[in-house]
Amino acid sequence: MSEYIIETNGLTRRFGKHVSVDHIDLRVPEGKIYGFLGANGAGKTTTIRMLLSLIRADEGSVQIMGKSLQHEREKILRNVGSLVEGPSYYGHLSAYKNLKIICKLMDLPEKDIDQVLDIVRLAPYAKKTVKDYSLGMKQRLGIAQALIRRPKLLILDEPINGLDPAGIQEIRNLMLSLCHEQGITIFLSSHILSEIQSVAEEIGIIQNGKLIFQNSIKELENKRRTKLLIETENQQEAFRALSSAGADVVLQDGKLLISLTEKMDQSRIFNILQPFSIQHMQELTASFEDIFLTLTGRDGSL
Ligand SMILES: Nc1ncnc2c1ncn2[C@@H]1O[C@H](COP(=O)(O)OP(=O)(O)OP(=O)(O)O)[C@@H](O)[C@H]1O
Ligand SMILES: [Mg+2]
Known part of the structure; x- marks a missing residue:
C-alpha cells in the first residue's frame, strides 16, 4: 500500500x-x-x-x-470531505437544519451535528438562518458540511x-x-x-x-540562495573579474552583490577575488518569496 x-x-x-x-x-x-x-x-x-x-x-x-x-x-x-469553490447551502434555513438535511441524505448520525458545529465554532449561531451569516461563517458551514461525514x-x-x-x-x-x-x-x-x-x-x-x-x-x-555582499580595494576590476568568470553579480551602492550557486560557491568567489583583497563581507539570505520567484521565473506572478 x-x-x-x-x-x-x-x-x-x-x-x-x-x-x-x-x-x-x-x-x-x-x-x-x-x-x-x-x-x-x-x-x-x-x-x-x-x-x-x-x-x-x-x-x-x-x-x-x-x-x-x-x-x-x-x-x-x-x-473524503471537500469544499470546492464556495459552500452550497439553503440560505433560509439554519446551519443546524442544513446539516440535518445532509445527515438524512447520506444516512449519517444526527448526534454528530452539535459536535461538528462546535469544531467550526458555529455552535452559538446554530439556529440562525444562514443568509444572515458573514462570509467567514458561511465558509465554516461549508467545512462543517464536509466534516459531518467524518x-x-x-x-x-x-x-x-x-x-x-x-x-x-x-x-x-x-x-x-x-x-x-x-x-x-x-x-x-x-x-x-x-x-x-x-x-x-x-x-x-x-x-x-x-x-x-x-x-x-x-x-x-533550504533552497534559499544566499548572496554575498562584498567590498574590495578595487570594485570595478573585481566586478569585471567576477562577471567574466560567469558570476551573477551586480554593483549595488558600490558593493558587489553576488548570488551563490553550486558552481559559483564561496570558495570560488574568494579565489576570483584574491587579487583585489576583500575588505568587508556580509552574507544575505533570500526571503521565501525570492526562492519562489527563482522557481517560477520572474514572470511567475503570484
Ligand atoms: N470547463 C473548462 N473549460 C475550458 N477551460 C477550462 C475549464 N476549466 C478550466 N479551464 C482552464 O484550465 C486552466 C486551469 O484552470 P483552473 O480553474 O484549474 O485554475 P486554478 O488554478 O484553479 O485558477 P484560480 O486560482 O483562478 O481558481 C485555465 O486556463 C482555465 O481557463
Ligand atoms: Mg480555482
Missing part, C-alpha cells in the same frame, strides 16, 4: 488544445497539511475536480488511501478566498486543529504563498499545469 494518502501518476486534463493539468504526480503524506500553490489559472481547481471525480482525467491515475479512484470511487469518497481527508479549494483577516485567522486555526487534534489530512489550494507557508508542512507548486516543486516546506527553505 502506498505511504501517501493521495498519489497521482501522470494525471492530465485538457480543455480543447489547452493542457490544464499536465502529467502531475502528487504525493500527499498522511496526517499533514499539504499546500497546493499556484497562480490564477494554474490548474488547481481542475486537479481537485479530478481528485474528487467531478470531472474525468484524460490520462493518468489517482490513488486515494491506497485505492484506485477509478475502481473504488464510492468507497473512497465516503471518507472524513480522513479534507480537500479545500481556496478556503480563505474573499475572507477578511479575522475570517482568515479562523479558517487557519480550524485547519491546524483539524489536522493536529482530529488527525485529518488536509489538501489545501491557494494562490497566496504566505497562506500556504503559515499552515502547511508539505507544498506542491503548480504552474501552467505542471508540478514544478513538491517537497516539505523545510526543503523549500
Whole structure:
C-alpha cells in the first residue's frame, strides 16, 4: 500500500488544445497539511475536480488511501470531505437544519451535528438562518458540511478566498486543529504563498499545469540562495573579474552583490577575488518569496 494518502501518476486534463493539468504526480503524506500553490489559472481547481471525480482525467491515475479512484470511487469518497469553490447551502434555513438535511441524505448520525458545529465554532449561531451569516461563517458551514461525514481527508479549494483577516485567522486555526487534534489530512489550494507557508508542512507548486516543486516546506527553505555582499580595494576590476568568470553579480551602492550557486560557491568567489583583497563581507539570505520567484521565473506572478 502506498505511504501517501493521495498519489497521482501522470494525471492530465485538457480543455480543447489547452493542457490544464499536465502529467502531475502528487504525493500527499498522511496526517499533514499539504499546500497546493499556484497562480490564477494554474490548474488547481481542475486537479481537485479530478481528485474528487467531478470531472474525468484524460490520462493518468489517482490513488486515494491506497485505492484506485477509478475502481473504488464510492468507497473512497465516503471518507473524503471537500469544499470546492464556495459552500452550497439553503440560505433560509439554519446551519443546524442544513446539516440535518445532509445527515438524512447520506444516512449519517444526527448526534454528530452539535459536535461538528462546535469544531467550526458555529455552535452559538446554530439556529440562525444562514443568509444572515458573514462570509467567514458561511465558509465554516461549508467545512462543517464536509466534516459531518467524518472524513480522513479534507480537500479545500481556496478556503480563505474573499475572507477578511479575522475570517482568515479562523479558517487557519480550524485547519491546524483539524489536522493536529482530529488527525485529518488536509489538501489545501491557494494562490497566496504566505497562506500556504503559515499552515502547511508539505507544498506542491503548480504552474501552467505542471508540478514544478513538491517537497516539505523545510526543503523549500533550504533552497534559499544566499548572496554575498562584498567590498574590495578595487570594485570595478573585481566586478569585471567576477562577471567574466560567469558570476551573477551586480554593483549595488558600490558593493558587489553576488548570488551563490553550486558552481559559483564561496570558495570560488574568494579565489576570483584574491587579487583585489576583500575588505568587508556580509552574507544575505533570500526571503521565501525570492526562492519562489527563482522557481517560477520572474514572470511567475503570484
Ligand atoms: N470547463 C473548462 N473549460 C475550458 N477551460 C477550462 C475549464 N476549466 C478550466 N479551464 C482552464 O484550465 C486552466 C486551469 O484552470 P483552473 O480553474 O484549474 O485554475 P486554478 O488554478 O484553479 O485558477 P484560480 O486560482 O483562478 O481558481 C485555465 O486556463 C482555465 O481557463
Ligand atoms: Mg480555482
